[in-house]
Amino acid sequence: MLYIDHIDKGFNCECVLNRRMGLPKMRRYKDRFVEAVLFLCAITSILVMLLIFYFLTRESLKAFAELGIFSLLLGQKWHPAGDIYGMMPMIVSSLIITLLALFINIIIGVPLAIYLSELAGPRSKAILKPSIELLAGVPSIVYGFLGVIILVSYLQGGFDMLTGRSILAGSILLGIMYIPYITTICEDSLRAVPSEFKEGSLALGANRWQTIRHVTIPAASSGITAAVLLNIGSIIGETMAVLLVVGNVARIPSPFFNVFSQGATFTSVIAGEMGEVARGSMHYHVLFAVGFVLLVVVSILSVVADQARARIRKKFGGY
Amino acid sequence: MPAKPAYVASLVIPALIFVSAVCYLIMPLDSKPILPFWEAGLLISALTILTSFAAAKSHPAKAVPALAVDLFFLIAVIFLIYTGTLDPSFVIKRPLGLGASFGYNMILPFLMLLSSILTVKDLLNIHYAYSAKGREALVFMAIRLSAVVALLILGGILFIIIYKGIGIISWEFLTTPHRRLGQAGGISTAIVGTFWMVLGAMVVSAPLGVGAAIYLHEYSKSLGLNRVITIAISVLNGVPSVVFGLFGLAFLVTFFGVSLLSGSIILGLINIPTIILTSQEALKSVPNSLREGSMALGATKWQTIKKVVLPSAMPGVLTGIIMGVAKASGETAPIMWTAVTFTATPVQTFFGVIPNIFQPVNNLDYHLLNLIYFLGAWDVEDHAWGTALVLIALVLGTNMLAIVVRNHFRKKISW
Numbered sequence: 001m002l003y004i005d006h007i008d009k010g011f012n013c014e015c016v017l018n019r020r021m022g023l024p025k026m027r028r029y030k031d032r033f034v035e036a037v038l039f040l041c042a043i044t045s046i047l048v049m050l051l052i053f054y055f056l057t058r059e060s061l062k063a064f065a066e067l068g069i070f071s072l073l074l075g076q077k078w079h080p081a082g083d084i085y086g087m088m089p090m091i092v093s094s095l096i097i098t099l100l101a102l103f104i105n106i107i108i109g110v111p112l113a114i115y116l117s118e119l120a121g122p123r124s125k126a127i128l129k130p131s132i133e134l135l136a137g138v139p140s141i142v143y144g145f146l147g148v149i150i151l152v153s154y155l156q157g158g159f160d161m162l163t164g165r166s167i168l169a170g171s172i173l174l175g176i177m178y179i180p181y182i183t184t185i186c187e188d189s190l191r192a193v194p195s196e197f198k199e200g201s202l203a204l205g206a207n208r209w210q211t212i213r214h215v216t217i218p219a220a221s222s223g224i225t226a227a228v229l230l231n232i233g234s235i236i237g238e239t240m241a242v243l244l245v246v247g248n249v250a251r252i253p254s255p256f257f258n259v260f261s262q263g264a265t266f267t268s269v270i271a272g273e274m275g276e277v278a279r280g281s282m283h284y285h286v287l288f289a290v291g292f293v294l295l296v297v298v299s300i301l302s303v304v305a306d307q308a309r310a311r312i313r314k315k316f317g318g319y
Numbered sequence: 320m321p322a323k324p325a326y327v328a329s330l331v332i333p334a335l336i337f338v339s340a341v342c343y344l345i346m347p348l349d350s351k352p353i354l355p356f357w358e359a360g361l362l363i364s365a366l367t368i369l370t371s372f373a374a375a376k377s378h379p380a381k382a383v384p385a386l387a388v389d390l391f392f393l394i395a396v397i398f399l400i401y402t403g404t405l406d407p408s409f410v411i412k413r414p415l416g417l418g419a420s421f422g423y424n425m426i427l428p429f430l431m432l433l434s435s436i437l438t439v440k441d442l443l444n445i446h447y448a449y450s451a452k453g454r455e456a457l458v459f460m461a462i463r464l465s466a467v468v469a470l471l472i473l474g475g476i477l478f479i480i481i482y483k484g485i486g487i488i489s490w491e492f493l494t495t496p497h498r499r500l501g502q503a504g505g506i507s508t509a510i511v512g513t514f515w516m517v518l519g520a521m522v523v524s525a526p527l528g529v530g531a532a533i534y535l536h537e538y539s540k541s542l543g544l545n546r547v548i549t550i551a552i553s554v555l556n557g558v559p560s561v562v563f564g565l566f567g568l569a570f571l572v573t574f575f576g577v578s579l580l581s582g583s584i585i586l587g588l589i590n591i592p593t594i595i596l597t598s599q600e601a602l603k604s605v606p607n608s609l610r611e612g613s614m615a616l617g618a619t620k621w622q623t624i625k626k627v628v629l630p631s632a633m634p635g636v637l638t639g640i641i642m643g644v645a646k647a648s649g650e651t652a653p654i655m656w657t658a659v660t661f662t663a664t665p666v667q668t669f670f671g672v673i674p675n676i677f678q679p680v681n682n683l684d685y686h687l688l689n690l691i692y693f694l695g696a697w698d699v700e701d702h703a704w705g706t707a708l709v710l711i712a713l714v715l716g717t718n719m720l721a722i723v724v725r726n727h728f729r730k731k732i733s734w
Contacts, residue, residue, distance in 0.1 A: 028619075038530045040530075042544075043548070044527050045592070046547060046548060048551075048588050108468060111462040111466060115463060116466075128470070130722050134718050135473045135477070137645050137649065137714045137715060139651070141687050141691075141710075142710060144688075144691065145691055145703060146476060148691055149700075158424075159425065179473065207451055210455070230557070234557075239559065239560060240652055240688070255416050259417075270561050274568070288569070294559060295562045298557050298562075299557065303553070
């Protein structure tokens with residue numbers, strides 16, 4: 001607040017000065033003009049967001065209106081050739097993939113973050129941290145390629161499956177793919193915990209693990225929660241890698257916990273089928289409806305992640 | 320408490336079992352030759368646990384049941400192997416209606432893995448007399464192990480791409496268009512197309528993103544507007560790339576057709592949140608004294624920003640823009656139906672420098688996607704590895720540049 005007041009005063013003084021000293025009006029107009037342009041830049045992101053929502057709603061409205069919201073969302077069958085559309089198969093597969101991938105992601109990514117922030121020496125940290133950040137940039141299509149070549153054939157051979165393309169393959173691939181993301185955010189929030197906290201705990205006689213478990217991790221919980229929520233959003237929204245390894249067969253797995261069967265997620269259905277549909281056909285509109293559902297789910301997740309972070313920070317004074 | 324060397328030596332055998340089991344789990348090897356070693360190792364592990372528990376000074380009663388269960392497990396595994404129940408023909412066929420069978424070459428290494436972990440757990444606990452210190456050692460070992468696993472996976476990914484892809488890379492591969500559906504020739508059209516598309520994306524996103532960050536941080540006085548824009552940015556940041564693709568298909572393609580321009584705009588929009596967030600961070604790090612000093616000298620607000628604030632924040636802004644380049648070059652889903660085609664025709668240009676922005680172009684990601692689709696039908700695997708390597712080199716190279724820029728200036732500038 002103090003700082004804003006300060007700048008404001010400076011700004012007013014400057015206007016007064018300009019007026020009194022009769023500086024050219026041009027300069028004032030130029031300032032106004034620049035501010036207007038920058039303002040336009042700033043509201044572009046709002047505009048883009050609104051446009052995205054507008055176009056997805058517009059294109060999917062027809063599907064929702066003609067097929068009915070509930071029968072489209074809860075329908076058990078997805079059979080575009082017969083104009084039968086129900087999203088339940090995708091919802092189930094996406095849910096299983098997200099949960100499994102998140103599990104793999106957390107059990108490997110969070111320990112790695114703890115290792116980096118608490119155990120690693122300065123030298124290994126100096127090498128490991130940038131390389132992990134770097135690996136976050138590996139394009140998803142490359143992961144998909146590796147998944148097809150290595151993971152799918154490994155699963156097929158190892159578990160004697162009909163085809164290695166399965167929900168399990170998708171989960172493993174996504175779980176590995178997002179390790180760098182969760183590690184980076186968790187590591188940052190673990191490192192932001194003031195060292196006084198840790199030193200206090202150590203001075204009371206707790207050992208290092210007790211300190212991490214009872215002091216550092218709770219203090220960093222807001223960052224870790226936000227990281228997990230953001231990762232859920234990314235995993236649901238990831239397209240190319242999943243498309244290539246999940247098999248893209250929109251059927252509810254039977255039994256429903258059968259992770260070895262083929263599946264199809266929201267994204268894989270859109271990416272796999274959009275290339276072949278006729279513009280304006282019912283299938284086209286339904287794929288937009290799938291995209292709309294995906295957009296709504298992910299947007300809610302990002303807003304919740306923001307709010308959760310703010311709330312937890314307020315409550316626990318976390319970092 | 321056993322002496323230190325004895326304790327270390329007792330951990331060697333479970334460690335060996337662990338490593339060999341992991342190898343067998345990953346690779347389909349014949350487990351006949353190693354079977355006696357595993358049996359002997361398990362037996363020795365069980366005996367070590369017993370003797371060290373007997374030799375330990377304290378015998379806490381609450382530890383006994385867990386220890387008994389672990390020992391029972393070890394002995395059961397030994398028994399299963401010894402009696403031949405778990406022979407190579409052993410298989411659990413599609414249990415519970417799952418679409419998979421669990422055969423001998425999966426189950427045996429898995430049991431070995433489990434036994435070695437149990438052994439290590441018990442030995443550590445006994446060594447530290449079931450104190451908090453033992454748990455600390457155990458957890459830290461697990462954390463280190465899982466860090467090693469993560470690094471091996473991530474390093475292995477890089478290694479395998481470089482190892483498999485380096486053979487195909489040549490001057491010809493980089494400078495000729497592909498022939499016979501990617502089975503021969505190179506990827507020059509994909510490289511050039513990617514270049515123009517990413518350049519276009521940066522032309523769209525860099526001014527918009529940096530401008531927005533400047534307005535939000537330097538001009539905006541309304542907290543409400545800031546709040547709304549921040550929410551919009553975080554939502555936009557989370558929008559899946561495939562949804563951007565749908566948006567482009569519904570909106571941009573109706574105006575510009577499937578073209579370089581549509582792709583550039585979409586990739587640019589995807590990049591905006593990244594650039595705004597990094598630029599804001601950079602602007603935040605510029606101290607107020609600089610702004611006040613400039614204003615005190617009579618400069619207007621815009622002059623201050625242009626001459627003082629932006630140059631000081633440049634490294635951070637630049638880092639964001641370079642990261643945007645890497646992000647834009649790695650996206651496939653948003654441009655699949657809006658900007659690309661699997662073409663071998665070079666990008667049309669006017670006067671040799673300005674590309675025709677209304678034509679579809681080829682792209683590295685899309686090229687790789689097509690090669691993956693062709694994998695079963697044609698012999699394109701080598702070319703796919705080569706394309707993946709070029710793509711990775713491009714993306715990781717730009718990311719590395721961003722990190723170098725950041726670190727370089729972080730050292731150099733001190734307020």
